[in-house]
Amino acid sequence: MSEIFQKPLTLDEIKEKTDRYLFGNYARLPRAFYFGQGELLYDTDNRSYIDFFSGIAVTSLGHGEADIIEAIREQSDRIIHSSNLFYNQEQALLAEVLIQHTFPGKVFLCNSGTEANEAAFKLSRLFGQKAKGGAEKIISLHNSFHGRTSAGMALTGQEKIHSGFGNLIPGMIYLPPNDIAALENEIEASGKEICAFFLEPVQGEGGIHPLDTEYVLAAKKICEENEILFVFDEIQTGLGRTGKLFAYEHYNIKPDILTLAKALGNGFPVGAMIAKEDLAEFFSPGVHGSTFGGNHLASRVAYETIKIIMSRELLDHVVSLGDFMMQRLLLIKQKFDSVTEIRGMGLHLGIEMQIPCRDLVLSCLDRGLVVNCTSEKTIRIMPPLNLSLENASKGLDILENCISEFK
Ligand SMILES: Cc1ncc(COP(=O)(O)O)c(C=O)c1O
Secondary structure (H helix, E strand, C coil), X not given: CCHHHHCCCCHHHHHHHHHHXXXXXXXXXXXXXXXXXXXXXXXXXXXXXXXXXXXHHCCCCCECCHHHHHHHHHHHHHCCCCCCCCCCHHHHHHHHHHHHCCCCEEEEEECCHHHHHXXXXXXXXXXXXXXXXXXXEEEEEECCCCCCCHHHHHHCECHHHHCCCCCCCCCEEEECCCCHHHHHHHHHHHHHHEEEEEECCEECCCCCEEXXXXXXXHHHHHHHXXXXXXXXXXXXXXXXCCCCCCHHHHHCCCCCEEEECHHHHCCCCCEEEEEEHHHHHHCCCCCCCCCCCCCHHHHXXXXXXXXXXXXXXXXXXXXXHHHHHHHHHHHHHHHCCCEEEEEEECCEEEEEECCCCHHHHHHHHHCCEECXXXXXXXXXXXXXXXXXXXXXXXXXXXXHHHHHHCC
């Protein structure tokens, strides 16, 4: 075993190697974490932080979750990977549990969110080609985020994500969120050419903007009436984050396609696309695939993650703690003019600031709280789903103090 990992390097050493050997495509904050336990993170200087971010809504069960660690140990002892050229019991059992908790259909397993959306994009196009007279246009919303691969980027309705890459995959239509008339007009103009509509129930990277219920219900109905696949990207909202296992449950509807990743492996990379039964025929052998997708270890971790979420009454906790945090954030908003709006659902919360908030994130870090700034002016809070009331309260005190000094 390599000795070098047995103690932390200094932050300067890590930064020096990172700058020298890695692409500079991430605007990194000046901390490196070495250890995590529950809702606490420890940096290379052994300073502790309350984690209000879960590594972008990934470590939803907290760090060092004993049953996940045990599953990783036990599974890696037995077998990690064999490939999709063979059957694999962990994958089959994970798919079964995913279908049991969603809708009758089929599962494709992959390694990340953008790959789940890539699969949904390809499945939608195949549906359009084979079942809807060649329809290949796809609708998504302004300010959405669906990933960084070519299809993920094209699906994303943000100019800044497209910029510099030349011609994107053609056939995308970007519409304003919550505008039913704009959707109806588009359907009237080109409904026959449209195969799918991708949407996030809460735009996460775009600044925690929940879609209006009225809009989601109208969009679902319009899609149904016009043979357009309704694709819910729950890569950020899925697996309990909003207080239901999946956010679509809030609207009492079921999507045709659901995409998942992030919290599915509690930090282990795994993604999934679930599609209703009658789309299954379009993914025939050779049409799509992934070397790693759903390997023994990834599938085992995802299986255990879902079992834990469902067996520990976490969803009720998300609802009650989410209410508490929302109430406290509304009080903070009342006190400070720099806060303009509080948005969110469950433990997926956003604080809109009047000015860019990167410096606010830095001052929170200095006082032992990890939060994130997205969409320039939104503080995003996505703690582990099992965050304690005590640490929720402590973290909000830190945030309030930092906001009170934020000019
Ligand atoms: C809604 C949504 N879709 C897709 C993605 C892309 O996921 P990944 O970074 O795992 O490729 C993200 C990531 O933030 C996301 O929030």
